Amino acid sequence: MTQDTSGRSASAEETRSPEFHPYHHPAAGWGAAKSVSRFVIREGEFVDGPRAIRKMNHEDKGFDCPGCAWPDDLKGLKLDICENGIKHVTWEMTRKRVDPEFFAAHTVSELATWSDAALEDQGRLTHPMRYDADTDTYVPVSWQEAFDLVGSTLRGLDNPNQAAYYTSGRLGNEATFLYQLMARELGTNNLPDCSNMCHEASGRALQAALGTGKGTADLKDWEVTDALFILGVNAASNAPRMLTSLAEAYKRGAQIVHINPLVEAAARRTIIPHDFVDMALFKSTPTSTLNLQPRIGGDMALLRGMAKAIIAESETDPKALDREFIERHTSGFAAYRALVEATTWKEIEEQSGLTQAQVEQAARVYCDADRSIFSWCLGVTQHEHGVDTVREIVNVLLLRGNLGREGAGPSPVRGHSNVQGNRTCGIDHRPSKEFLDRLATACGIDPPREHGLDTVGTIEAMHAGDVKVFVGMGGNFALAAPDTPYTFDALRRCELTVQVSTKLNRSHLVHGRQALILPCLGRTEKDSQTAGEQSTSVEDAMSMVHLSRGMKRPASPHLLSEPAIIAGMARAALPDSATPWESYVEDYDRIRDTMAKALEGFEDFNRRVRLPLGFRIKQPARELVFRTPTERAEFSAAELPDVVPAAGMLKLGTMRSHDQWNTTIYSDDDRYRGIKNLRTLIFMNEDDMSERGLKLFDEVDITSVAKDGSTRSLYRYKAVPYDIPQGCAAGYMPEMNVLCAIGDYSTQSDQPLMKNVNVRVVPAAPAK
Ligand SMILES: Nc1nc2c(c(=O)[nH]1)N[C@H]1C(S)=C(S)[C@@H](COP(=O)(O)OP(=O)(O)OC[C@H]3O[C@@H](n4cnc5c(=O)[nH]c(N)nc54)[C@H](O)[C@@H]3O)O[C@H]1N2
């Protein structure tokens, strides 16, 4: 295989030597400003860039930041933007282009030897392209020819379940709705999405416990809460606008507890970027009152310990538990209480990696607070017991009635800017009967009822030859998915792979027998259709739905919008369809009119989405209405899992650096963790390093051992001593997906165990 499956990134790494200097400055502030200006200059965007940034996240005809899903400031803050949001937008607006001449000059085999960073750095895709096996190049194709190829291949399948339709969480709501409609009209629920690797566990846990798959707290709650518990999120890099909320909470006197094996930048201090006085005076604000570093996978034991301390406290202080709330609104308390009491402190200490005193300290903060919010991200979800852990978060919230009132509740930090909207609008391989019934009535189709394939299921089915057509609506499936060589193989076995993208990436080079690259408009760009310029809607992590409108001239006149591409494929695949595909594309208001009928909570969609700040989708659990079998919030009573690594092994969590967006690597630096010019690294506890005779930047070989005993290795990674509990290690995705076995997914959520890889680390074998 000629591909660089390790995804080794920027060439810089080869020329500049790695550096490690622990970072002592506050998050955001001038470090961020400097990094942004360097990036904007590199992309040649110093004219349009700043102009566009002023339009970002603006209510008045602005576009929604295509970065993370953190909600917009409620007061319409003019500069509620962040370093990484700016990089993200600038990345989309680059002046560089990947046109037919580029493809003519480079065979696919040659491009396959390039680094991932180099591929994306070529710029925006300009023309629809088809893979030509004779010349091993991508050649231009007309849109109609491309659609006809998709249509005829889909029509030629023995059954509609031989195709899978992936979504990365960028897709706007209107395109999302059309996409799932196309799949279901064709007859399949094979709708894998990035959420299958991300917050599937949160959705399933919240659904089971509260009857709604989403968080219930919003920014207003963040503004008044007394205590914030932040678990497993690197907010300064991945949801930077959360820094503002943390700093404001601190200034108000709220308690902020960070629970993370690593003390990340957001757990220290920040300079609020839009606070000009703070910026000018280098004035920083703390963003934490307590940092706890459990072992990887130790969150559930910590939460169980908090529950144990709260229940113990209730014997002397009846107010420690909200008995009235428990009585009126919950079920299962007795069984949970019995389980908590039966769990020993010894087990809690061993499994959390924390002392009883530390756990009790967290419980003290919780009991002293009238209102608490728990917020979490991938550090909690990408585990075997991710669902149980999120349910344990809910258990702890329920003990003190922290639900359905101001300033309280669960608040997961979602990933991609519209990943939550994708699920709301139908991207779900396990749709409910109610959803399908409504869709059938609103759209006059007969959707399939059997569940479809998720991300891991799709890869396995492609491998087995059961899925022959793969359509990727955005994203970079080849690199984002686990078990890189296995996933590559799976994609290569397809009859046809179709990637709807804005930039060149690995998924274009790891393709089926036939392959298409279909370039689309980005969110910053004007979307002109027959009825005029169109807006699309998105939903943030706190269930606010609002419009986004691009303002830039498209990167190429040949680009189509995502709704237009979906409609083109749908019409070609379903020539007799009664769905008005063409008419939908002429005017997205028409899509929204149908969505208003098909989707719960979208009544009167076209009017409400145009209100200032849009509208919030109703959350029944927020009103203490629980759509669970008991019509109450349900305590869960799951045994604590054993997360202590076996002798000689480490638990490895794969994560993002500061300078990357999932599979897009901006540079080989990770500023807040003090790293420069290095991605092929593994952060380790100093004792674990000295046990292996390792010093800073010594080379190691890393071997993962999967549940089935199979092994996978990465070679010549550099060890970096880091403040992380013994037995734990961390390194970067997507490179480390090589270590994630395809069969290692959670039996609770089907999520790949990307933060729970069992590895052996040894000094690198001498080069041969
Ligand atoms: N700039 C930027 N922003 C992004 C993204 C990006 O790549 N770049 N990606 C977006 C997407 S799709 C998502 S899903 C989010 C991801 O946002 P995060 O969840 O912050 O993503 P990760 O980098 O995977 O970091 C996970 C954090 O979990 C911690 N962790 C690891 N194991 C454990 C554990 O067992 N317990 C606890 N408590 N913590 C643990 C790590 O130390 C790290 O701080 O960010 C979104 N925003």
Ligand SMILES: Nc1nc2c(c(=O)[nH]1)N[C@H]1C(S)=C(S)[C@@H](COP(=O)(O)OP(=O)(O)OC[C@H]3O[C@@H](n4cnc5c(=O)[nH]c(N)nc54)[C@H](O)[C@@H]3O)O[C@H]1N2
């Ligand atoms: N080991 C490991 N693996 C992980 C994770 C981890 O923590 N560890 N995290 C997982 C998570 S949380 C996620 S969400 C996935 C991310 O998986 P994906 O969402 O599949 O990957 P991205 O890197 O976000 O996709 C980037 C590509 O999207 C395309 N793109 C960008 N903007 C647009 C647009 O507006 N429209 C279209 N059509 N395309 C666009 C560009 O071509 C770009 O190359 O990765 C998962 N993989």
Ligand SMILES: [Mo]
């Ligand atoms: Mo994600």
